Every structure is written in C-alpha cells, then in structure tokens.
Amino acid sequence: MPTLPLSASNKTAVAAAVCCLALAAAVSLGGCAGGEKTLQRQSVMEPHSVPEDAIFAFRINRDDTVAFRGALDQASAASHAGAGMLYPAPDPLSFLVAVGTHAALVSTDQNRRLGQQQEAANQVLAPYRSVLDQIGHGDLLRAATEHTAYPRSTRIIEPDEVDKASWIVETLPVFAMTQDQSAFVLDNAIRVFKPGNSKQPAYQNMVRVVSIPAEGSDPQAAWTASDGARLKAAAQRQFSRSLELAIMDVTTDLVSPQAHKTLRYVLGTVEKMERGQVLQDDCGEIVLRTLRGWVMSVPKSATPDPDAGSCISGRLGAAQ
Template sequence: MKRLLQLVLLVVCITVLQGCNTLKRDDYVKTKLLSKAELIPKAEFQFTLNPNTPIDLRGKYSHDRSVDSVNVLYYGTPVTALAQMLSHAALTSSAKEGKLAEQQLQANESVEPIRRTVKSLTNQALLNGHAGYVSGLALSGTQVIEVKPIFFVNQEMTEVSLTLVAWINAHNFSEKKSNRKNQKSKKYHNIIKVHASPITSGEINDTAEGKIKIQAHLSRLFTSAIDSLEKDVSGFYLKATIPQTLHIGQGSKKQFLRGNVLEHSCKTIVVQNLRKWIIRYPSTQITNLEKNCS
C-alpha cells in the first residue's frame, strides 16, 4: 500500500511538473496533422480569422527563459515534500513566464516605429480578396481552418517574418477547456512560417505611403502562408523527401536547419522542420542549395 501511494505521488508530481515546464506561448504548437482520410481537397479549402482584429506585430527576441536557480531541500512526509516541490515548480514557471513577457515588451519597444505604422491596420488588410476566406458566420458543419497571423520584426527593423498558427477544432472542442485539453481536441494544428527579403528604411514611416508599402509586404507574407497551409492540409506535402541540413544565411548570421525540402523554385524554398512546421524562405537565404531556375 505504501509503495502504491509513493507511485501515485510520483506520477502526480511528474504530470504537474510537466505542466509547469510548458510555458504559454501562442507562437508555438505541438503539430497534429490530418490523416489521409481527413485531407481537404483543394477545391474545398477554406480558412477564417477575425478581420476586425488589429494586426499582431511584435519585436523578435531570443526566448531566453533561464532564471537563477535556488537549491531547495524538501523535508517532511512524502505528501509534505510533494507540496513543497509543486510550490517551487509553480514559482519557477511563473518567473520564466514573467521573463518572457518582459523580453517581449522590450523587443516591442525596439521596433516601435514599424508598430506605429501598422497600428491602424486590421487583419482585413491581409485578406486581399482571397478566395479561400470565409467569415465566422459560415463555420458550422464545415472543415474550416482557423488561423492566427503573428508578425515578427528583428531589432534592426530590416526583416519581417510571419508565424501563422492554424488549427481545425474537433467535435469535442470546448472554449471552457484548458489549452492542454483543447490541444487533444484538435483535428489539425500546425505552424506556417514565412521569411522574406529584407525591407528598406523607406518602408518604415508613419505616412500614408509607408502604410501602403508595409500593408502590401504583410499581405504577401500572409498569402504565401495560406498557399503552404492549403498544400499541407490537402496532402501536397506528403511526398517522400530525404532529410538534409540546410545553411540559412540571414544578414551576417548563419543558422543550420535540419528538415525536408518540400518545394524548391527559383524564388522560394519550402522546408518542413523536425517539428513538422512548414517554413518558407527566399531561395537566396539557403546558401547550400543551388537556385532551381530551369
């Protein structure tokens, strides 16, 4: 009986600690793809978002969530020690959440000029008459994909990227459920990232012309993401490819990405990373692949 109690306490402890270690970031999801039987034909592809929501544009930061650790000695009965452990884990998780929030605020302040430029723009500016868009009023009884576009700007304000969060709710989805339970209530959940060529300083100004240029830039990123989303849910990306390491040269920095090349054209390279996220790059940013311009 004592061993059973210890086992139960261990399982509870591990479960809660895992929850504490899962920080709340709306630009990160655990991928869940459609089965072959659930794939959506191109002719039936539909997506929706709230057109009246202001465009979400944020400063890009490193997501450093490390906090100073403190050695804690747990004492007392197993139940008492467990309570102390869970309390410490909750405090640590809260500190990490606070650090991420602070980093985001600082990053936003660094890109305030471009945030002012898009301040009056809503998601309606992204749609550009897209044929696949349907309003929220037409959601019932259809496999409509809900999307949330989040734009990120680097600190130098030379690069704007898009993280498009996309999902299809299952029939047992409920607004009252926790995020973790609703993760299991999704038929499809993925991220489409789009990187673009650098923007110029002339595009970042709070004038009518500046707003038009930035709006066009954001709309192009959104259209590219919707194109890859449509291909992801229709099965276009199911073709077998060989994983490889890609060299990504962005400015003076070089990064390495392990993934599968899904599309390779003269202008764009589309990659699926190890998380199954879809990432689009200008072909000039992948330095170890030749341009496919034939």
C-alpha cells in the same frame, strides 16, 4: 483480494517507490513541465481528397487586429537557475509540500522571466505602431485572394457567416520583427474544416514564412516610407504565401523524397538553422517540412533572386 506478506526489505522498497511517485507528483503539480503546447501538424485528410470543384472559404476573424511582436530568440536564450531551497522535513508530508512549493516557485519565475523578455523584445515595434495598426486581417485575406492563384476556387466569408458547402479556412497570423528590424517572420496557424463540419478541423498546422531582409542601412526608413507601403506589401506577400502553401499542403501529397537535413538560412542579418525535409527549392525560396510538420518558407539568400518574378509567374501558370 489475497495479499502477499511483505518482508522488511520489500516494505522499504515499496515505501521508497511510493515516496518517488509522490515526489514526481509534487514536482509535476508545481507546473514545471513547460507550459502551453506548440502546434504540430494534424490532418485526417487523405492526399488528393479535396474535389476539383471544391471551394475554400477564408473566414475573416471576429477581431480584425493582426498580432505583431518583437522576435525573441528563445532557442538560444540562456536559462538561469533560481536560488536553491532547503526542504524542511519534520515529516514526509511537509517534505513533499516543500518540494511542490519549490517547483511552483521555479515555474512562476520562469514564466515571469519569459514575459519580461517578450515585453523587451516588443519594444522594437514602437516606431512602426501607426503603420501596423492599419494592417487588418480582412485586408490581408482580400489581398491574398486577389493576387494569388489557388488550385481551387476561393472566397472570403464574414466571421459569423454560415457556409455548409465550402471548405472553411481559419487563419491566425502572428508577425514577428527581428531585433535588427530587417525582416519579419510570419507564423500563420491554419485550420481547415470539411464542408458541413465546423466543429472538428480536418487539418491544422502552422505555416511559417520568413521574409527577405530589407535592403539598405536604414531598415526603419525603408519600411515606413510612403505611410509604410513597403511594410504593408511585405506583410501581404508573406500572408498570401502562407495561405498558398497551406492550400498546397491540404490538396496535394506534399512529401519529400529527400532525407532530413539541417538547413541554414538568413533571418535578417543572422544565420538560422532548421531541421526538416526540403519540399521545394525554386524562385529564390526553399520550402521545407519541419520536424513538427510545419510548412516553412525561407529565402535562399539575403538578396532577392533577380529571376524570382518570372519563376513565380511560371509556377502560377502551372498551378492554373
């Protein structure tokens, strides 16, 4: 292979470029890129490609435990710069190792701090632990199939059950309680597999459902009364709605003619915002498609819509 003669200035430029590349590699190896990827909507399905006679089989998770955690306001959490570092540079290699070490230390420190913040946020769940331990994934699925009308037939299957005729739906719900204890946010990671293909999901997405804030000045008393009846009902309602929205996203061409906008909604006693396209706006609820492609349901106001019951009945009637 022929080589071009390099002038002194070219050699300097090449050396600088190599140094930059090596530095970039050292910083990247330090793991400062931001950790685990957040789920984005992925679908290989054509709209309206699920046959009318299709059956959705909701699979119970092998571990029946449902995850609950304290909500952490990561979006507005402050980042803290760590201490500075002097790079010992007797030679270029030592310098690169020092930069890589610095990057690794910074990354470890960030992860440790996030872990501590999440641990502190989880303390909010302490008074509810006995109620939360009673909520199982199977129970949520059974309630969701009993009380919700879907545009296709549904059934529940056991963790190891083989069903090659149905569209398999796997769900991984995570509930987060706000720090003021007035509301829950459900993030339900959903995967849908075409019949006979249990390896590659045809659809995967996150469905987020934000609850209406608890009424009254003592949310803890309200949630835990009658052995946590209200908390259990709220969890079931949110889970059912998340499945309903997921199936709607899978079976219909859920697109919005509206432009993207920044929507404001209430999460507990705090105003939050989300950028997206509004898909539905009725029954006291706004459903939007977020920038990650998630389907998100938020309450239209902090108080329940008095007409929501009849509105939802009408919506179910139209779906059947």
